[in-house]
Amino acid sequence: TLSPLATAASVPWTPSASARSAIEWLVDDGGMDLTVSQWPLPRAAVQKALDALPAELPPALADARALVQAELRSQEASRVAVTVRQRKDALPGFGDDSTPGSSLQLRSAELDGPHLAMQLGGRLDPVGDDDRPRATARLDDSALAVDAFGWQAQAWAHRSWWGVGWQSALPLSNNAPAKGSSGSP
Secondary structure, three states: OOOOOOOOOEEOOOHHHHHHHHHHHHHHHHHHOOOOOOOEEEEHHHHHHHHOOOOOOOOHHHHHHHHHHHHHHHHHOEEEEEEEOHHHHOOOOOOOOOOOOEEHHHHHHHHOOOEEEEOOOOEEEEOOOOOOOOEEEOOOOOEEEEEEEEEEEEEOOOOOOOOOOOOHHHHHHOOOOOOOOOOOO
C-alpha cells in the first residue's frame, strides 16, 4: 500500500545546474534513491530522498545535500525579481537569465492541500528591437499537481527547459525562450 506521504501532490522542481549536479553526485556516490533520468522532479520526492540519506555523510556529500536542501527551501517562498538592462547589455550565455533586456518575474509560494499542490508564477519580457515598448507575458514557474490513487498529474511552465544539457547546444539547454511559445513543455 502507498502511504499518504508517498502520494502527496508536489509542485515539480527544476534545480539549478549546481543543485542538479549535487543531486546526481548524491545518487551516484551517496546512494540516494532518486531517479535522475527526468527533470523536473516533484519537490517532495527530492526531500523524501534527502531525508532517507544517512545523517553522517562524507564532507563533500554533506555539502552537496546542504546545497540541494537550501535550494529546495528557497523555492518554498514567494519571489519577485527585476532585471533592468538594455537589450545590447546582456551577454549571451547559459543560465536562467541570459536573455537580453529587462524583465519582471513573480512567483507565489507553493500552496499545498491533501491531493493538490500549486504555484503561480509569471514573467514579463520585452519584445522586439524597435523603440516601441512592448512586453510578452509568460506563466513561467507556474505549476499544478494533482494526485489520485498513487498517481500524480502535473501541468507546469518553466523557462524553456529544452533538455538535460547544461554545457551543450541551444536545443539541449534553457538558454533562450522558444519563439512564440510560453516555454511550457
